[in-house]
Amino acid sequence: MSIEQEITCWGLIGASTIASQHMINAIRSQSGHDVLAVMSSSQDRADKYAQEHNVKHAYSSVSDLLSNPKIQAVYISTTNELHYEQVMAAAAAGKHILCEKPLALNLDDAKAMLTSCKDAGVVMATNHHLRNAATHRKIKELVQAGEIGKPLFARVFHAVYLPPNLQGWRLNKPKAGGGVILDITVHDVDVLRFILGAEPVEAIAMGHNADLASQGLEDGVMAVLRFDNGMLVQLHDAFTVKHAGTGIEIHGDAGSLIGRNVMSQQPVGEVILRNEAGEKEIKIEHEDLYVYGVAAFCAAMRGEGMPSCTAEDGVTSLAAALAVSEACQTGSSVIIESPLV
Amino acid sequence: MSIEQEITCWGLIGASTIASQHMINAIRSQSGHDVLAVMSSSQDRADKYAQEHNVKHAYSSVSDLLSNPKIQAVYISTTNELHYEQVMAAAAAGKHILCEKPLALNLDDAKAMLTSCKDAGVVMATNHHLRNAATHRKIKELVQAGEIGKPLFARVFHAVYLPPNLQGWRLNKPKAGGGVILDITVHDVDVLRFILGAEPVEAIAMGHNADLASQGLEDGVMAVLRFDNGMLVQLHDAFTVKHAGTGIEIHGDAGSLIGRNVMSQQPVGEVILRNEAGEKEIKIEHEDLYVYGVAAFCAAMRGEGMPSCTAEDGVTSLAAALAVSEACQTGSSVIIESPLV
Numbered sequence: 001m002s003i004e005q006e007i008t009c010w011g012l013i014g015a016s017t018i019a020s021q022h023m024i025n026a027i028r029s030q031s032g033h034d035v036l037a038v039m040s041s042s043q044d045r046a047d048k049y050a051q052e053h054n055v056k057h058a059y060s061s062v063s064d065l066l067s068n069p070k071i072q073a074v075y076i077s078t079t080n081e082l083h084y085e086q087v088m089a090a091a092a093a094g095k096h097i098l099c100e101k102p103l104a105l106n107l108d109d110a111k112a113m114l115t116s117c118k119d120a121g122v123v124m125a126t127n128h129h130l131r132n133a134a135t136h137r138k139i140k141e142l143v144q145a146g147e148i149g150k151p152l153f154a155r156v157f158h159a160v161y162l163p164p165n166l167q168g169w170r171l172n173k174p175k176a177g178g179g180v181i182l183d184i185t186v187h188d189v190d191v192l193r194f195i196l197g198a199e200p201v202e203a204i205a206m207g208h209n210a211d212l213a214s215q216g217l218e219d220g221v222m223a224v225l226r227f228d229n230g231m232l233v234q235l236h237d238a239f240t241v242k243h244a245g246t247g248i249e250i251h252g253d254a255g256s257l258i259g260r261n262v263m264s265q266q267p268v269g270e271v272i273l274r275n276e277a278g279e280k281e282i283k284i285e286h287e288d289l290y291v292y293g294v295a296a297f298c299a300a301m302r303g304e305g306m307p308s309c310t311a312e313d314g315v316t317s318l319a320a321a322l323a324v325s326e327a328c329q330t331g332s333s334v335i336i337e338s339p340l341v
Numbered sequence: 342m343s344i345e346q347e348i349t350c351w352g353l354i355g356a357s358t359i360a361s362q363h364m365i366n367a368i369r370s371q372s373g374h375d376v377l378a379v380m381s382s383s384q385d386r387a388d389k390y391a392q393e394h395n396v397k398h399a400y401s402s403v404s405d406l407l408s409n410p411k412i413q414a415v416y417i418s419t420t421n422e423l424h425y426e427q428v429m430a431a432a433a434a435g436k437h438i439l440c441e442k443p444l445a446l447n448l449d450d451a452k453a454m455l456t457s458c459k460d461a462g463v464v465m466a467t468n469h470h471l472r473n474a475a476t477h478r479k480i481k482e483l484v485q486a487g488e489i490g491k492p493l494f495a496r497v498f499h500a501v502y503l504p505p506n507l508q509g510w511r512l513n514k515p516k517a518g519g520g521v522i523l524d525i526t527v528h529d530v531d532v533l534r535f536i537l538g539a540e541p542v543e544a545i546a547m548g549h550n551a552d553l554a555s556q557g558l559e560d561g562v563m564a565v566l567r568f569d570n571g572m573l574v575q576l577h578d579a580f581t582v583k584h585a586g587t588g589i590e591i592h593g594d595a596g597s598l599i600g601r602n603v604m605s606q607q608p609v610g611e612v613i614l615r616n617e618a619g620e621k622e623i624k625i626e627h628e629d630l631y632v633y634g635v636a637a638f639c640a641a642m643r644g645e646g647m648p649s650c651t652a653e654d655g656v657t658s659l660a661a662a663l664a665v666s667e668a669c670q671t672g673s674s675v676i677i678e679s680p681l682v
Contacts, residue, residue: 148584153549153585155498155577204672206567208494224575242594244494244592251584253551253582256582275584276584331673332672333673
């Protein structure tokens with residue numbers, strides 16, 4: 001077997017829904033990549049998951065998984081409070097790391113994770129999926145091409161109904177990073193940074209609770225962010241509404257881009273451009289968001305380019321989400337310091 | 342001529358665009374009502390306006406107009422800083438008063454206007470047009486009928502491009518009540534109060550300036566209001582975007598109502614209901630917003646019912662708009678005290 005034909009093996013830290021629905025397929029769709037192991041704190045759950053997904057090894061501890069020398073990369077999708085120690089351990093073991101958002105529950109942890117990965121020489125990336133969507137990539141391209149003139153405002157609609165099978169820690173475990181802000185608002189921030197090429201610098205927000213979440217967690221939020229290019233952006237995120245649809249809109253002084261049904265894990269949605277010339281639907285070549293993201297990660301592992309969403313991007317989206325959370329609590333505007341300076 | 346055939350005569354205080362585009366027609370469409378006089382601070386402008394609109398008398402002072410004993414009602418559409426003294430004078434002269442929004446530049450003035458009209462026994466109303474639209478009346482009806490379940494969130498999109506012929510004091514005269522908040526946000530608040538049957542109690546906001554307005558005025562704003570029924574509402578108002586379209590959305594736990602192109606002076610727009618049964622367009626019998634509002638005002642003058650938007654409604658929408666303005670300035674949440682307690 002030549003080096004070119006060797007398999008790059010992945011370990012899954014967390015026997016999660018998102019891994020089974022999206023990531024196992026995304027990894028296996030890459031030429032020369034496979035999922036070799038899965039870890040769950042429950043050995044029983046790990047065994048069943050491994051069997052179900054044709055994964056060779058099932059572990060109940062992170063260190064066992066990381067001790068497997070064949071594993072070169074890990075995908076971490078445990079609950080959020082576990083990311084920090086798992087990333088630190090994986091970096092120490094020399095594994096490349098694709099970690100779910102939010103990277104951590106506070107900025108110090110997130111920055112330490114980034115630093116450890118740099119020091120260890122491993123690739124670390126954040127699994128923000130939206131910037132991998134063909135819709136959002138097209139919107140970015142059109143904004144940068146000047147199709148709407150100078151962008152002045154954006155709106156993000158990400159108010160959905162949390163599927164019953166996910167109505168667990170997100171709704172009642174503050175210590176696991178539950179609540180709509182760390183779950184959804186971080187994604188909004190990431191895709192806005194991606195599209196606009198600008199950074200959020202100030203946040204105001206009001207939280208909402210419609211009795212789906214408990215323990216002081218928000219199950220809805222409305223926020224406004226100011227970006228360093230002068231734009232204002234409004235966000236509406238929720239776990240509690242079934243029929244709102246999702247969307248993103250960028251409004252410039254010469255036109256508007258309207259993305260409908262685009263805040264999705266699925267390769268769906270449409271993009272409308274309205275300007276002086278009228279309104280037209282933009283042709284989108286949809287492709288799997290996670291396959292696209294994992295492809296960039298695998299290339300980065302080979303030393304070719306960057307992940308589509310870096311660890312730095314994940315630190316920055318976390319900083320903005322924490323600012324939104326603080327603004328909800330205090331009622332006052334929160335300045336978002338650049339976390340990486 | 343019998344009493345029944347007597348003409349109820351109106352005087353226009355302010356030779357305004359809105360009077361010529363909407364209100365003269367709305368008054369004359371009422372059986373037995375006519376516009377007898379117009380006042381402008383420029384006699385020349387008053388003369389030309391009177392001739393153009395077939396109005397018998399042209400005055401250059403409010404007192405002259407109010408001294409005409411045939412005039413029973415006035416419509417006030419001067420710049421906002423003038424409303425206070427003009428309403429006080431008209432009430433003292435025993436005229437019924439339909440006044441443009443915002444009623445005044447501060448709450449003390451607005452409340453004094455209301456009190457004076459009550460004491461004088463004249464009808465006073467605020468010319469918030471949106472609640473007169475068939476679209477908004479239908480949305481209110483559907484919300485109250487429970488078609489979307491419990492309402493949790495609303496969104497108002499009222500970011501437009503200020504027509505060049507109106508690019509005057511609204512953009513550069515803070516003392517005239519310029520800026521997008523007193524011009525547009527007051528309307529949003531009124532129509533939300535009308536639809537939701539609830540009161541705004543807290544505001545956060547960020548102002549925007551895209552170099553159309555000057556003198557420290559905002560030409561754009563994004564705000565979030567909390568209502569006393571627990572709802573959160575987000576607003577986006579602007580003078581600076583040409584192709585955003587307008588809209589209002591009410592999202593409940595069992596469905597959503599989407600009004601498109603409904604934040605308009607024209608009898609236009611569509612209403613979509615989405616719930617478990619699917620999505621359907623609601624049939625709207627459009628009618629002129631101003632004719633509808635003036636009809637209610639004329640009935641109130643006859644002692645039949647209330648104006649569609651009372652003076653109290655105007656005081657309350659002003660209170661919320663002033664709170665949004667203060668929130669922009671301070672960066673902090675502003676509690677909106679009920680101004681009429």
